[in-house]
Every structure is written in C-alpha cells, then in structure tokens.
Amino acid sequence: MEALPKHHFLLIPWPAFGHIIPFFQLAKRLADAGISVTFLTPSSVFPRLPPLHLPHHLSLISFHPLSLPLIPELPEATTTSDFHIPLRAAFDALQPLFQTLLPKLSPKLIIHDFTSYWLPEIATTFGIPTVYFSIFNAASLAYLIVPHRVTGKSFPPTAADLTSSPPGFPSSAVYFHPNNWKGLIHFLSLKSPALNAFLEATWSSSDRAMS
Structure with missing residues (x-):
C-alpha cells in the first residue's frame, strides 16, 4: 500500500x-x-x-x-x-x-x-x-533594499545611489553599471502596497532567519 x-x-x-x-x-x-x-x-x-x-x-x-x-x-x-x-x-x-x-x-x-x-x-x-518564498537571491536583496536605501535621505534610490555600494556592504567593488539601474529605479518608484509589503516581508524574513 x-x-x-x-x-x-x-x-x-x-x-x-x-x-x-x-x-x-x-x-x-x-x-x-x-x-x-x-x-x-x-x-x-x-x-x-x-x-x-x-x-x-x-x-x-x-x-x-x-x-x-x-x-x-x-x-x-x-x-x-x-x-x-x-x-x-x-x-x-x-x-x-x-x-x-x-x-x-x-x-x-x-x-x-x-x-x-x-x-x-x-x-x-x-x-x-x-x-x-523569495525568488530573488540574497545578494541582490542585500544590495537593493537594505534599510539604509529606504530609510535614508530619499526613496526611491537615485542612479548615483545604485552605482555605489551601500554603507557597510562587504565589497565596494560590487555596484550597478548605468545600463542596469534604469528599470530598477522605475520599479522602486511605484509606491504600491505590494512593493511596500515586499520590502517589509523581506526584512521580516531576514530577521526571523537571524534570530
């Protein structure tokens, strides 16, 4: 059986x-x-x-x-x-x-x-x-939506923000090239409830994983 x-x-x-x-x-x-x-x-x-x-x-x-x-x-x-x-x-x-x-x-x-x-x-x-369940890899999330980027001086991040690593990021050699950030800036500027929930869910998931 x-x-x-x-x-x-x-x-x-x-x-x-x-x-x-x-x-x-x-x-x-x-x-x-x-x-x-x-x-x-x-x-x-x-x-x-x-x-x-x-x-x-x-x-x-x-x-x-x-x-x-x-x-x-x-x-x-x-x-x-x-x-x-x-x-x-x-x-x-x-x-x-x-x-x-x-x-x-x-x-x-x-x-x-x-x-x-x-x-x-x-x-x-x-x-x-x-x-x-996040389909995005941890490295991308860590670079794009660390709290510093969202709670800092401006949101969504500017092109200058995305072409430099956030403070405390392990390597300053990791950054977006100019042809990569245009679509991301548009996505982050949508200000939708789903996007806000995405940010919150990602932070909460990370907190639970670390606790």
Whole structure:
C-alpha cells in the first residue's frame, strides 16, 4: 500500500512566469520529500507549465484553479506579461475568497509570494502558518533594499545611489553599471502596497532567519 503524504502544503505564486516556475520547481522538490502540494494559480497557466512525468509528482502535486475577480481593465489574459497593474488589483481583490478557500483546502502550511502581503493575517485566523518564498537571491536583496536605501535621505534610490555600494556592504567593488539601474529605479518608484509589503516581508524574513 502506498504511504500517505506526510503533509499538505499550499503554494501561491504571483501569476508571472518568473515567479510561477520557481514555485513549480519547489512543488516538485516538496513532492520528492513525500509532501502533498496544491498549486494555486489561474487556470490559463496550467497548459503552459512543463509536464510532470514522475509517478510521485503526478500523485502528490495537484492544481487548483484561481478565478480572478473581474476588473474592467483586465481581459482573459491573466499573467503579468499581459496586464501588470490590473492583474495586481484583481489579485488583491482575492482576499474574501481566501476566507472561504483556506478552510476547504486545509493545508498544514502556506508558501506564498511577496504580492500576497495580506495572506498571513488571513491564514492566522485559521491557525495556518505561512512562509514567504523569495525568488530573488540574497545578494541582490542585500544590495537593493537594505534599510539604509529606504530609510535614508530619499526613496526611491537615485542612479548615483545604485552605482555605489551601500554603507557597510562587504565589497565596494560590487555596484550597478548605468545600463542596469534604469528599470530598477522605475520599479522602486511605484509606491504600491505590494512593493511596500515586499520590502517589509523581506526584512521580516531576514530577521526571523537571524534570530
């Protein structure tokens, strides 16, 4: 008789393929450890994911379609390569859905992306722990969003800020070249709740790891 899964985890990536694929790889690694995984993402994403071949992946990884609320600016396209700003609004509008969905799925743990900044508070009401899974490497985060950059004289950082290492950074030889920082400055200037939550989640995760 096949052994029952050890645990059931719920994975909720931000619906952009740069986020979905790392979460998908994580789902397979969890299944390798005997953990049952529910992968929550818009149904339009499913046909575009790499196929699962291993028997234990097929039996332990399930996909739950995520129905995004209707937003006037958001057509049937449901990934950030299509419509970034309306998609973010639709994703934020999912909060009431999770109030009813979490008790039904009843996961032992939720692994979420930075845009689900409101999810831990909802999960806490059902006694479900959450983990923020960052797809960004630690070196990039340490360089870009150290508290000095955000709580210093100005935010977002200027080109001059990004082309020099922050105070206390281990090496002054690490810096952005001019052709690298333009897109970053635009991203950091969005001033969105999701971006603020990303910064807060990253700091909180780092604090917990160090404590």
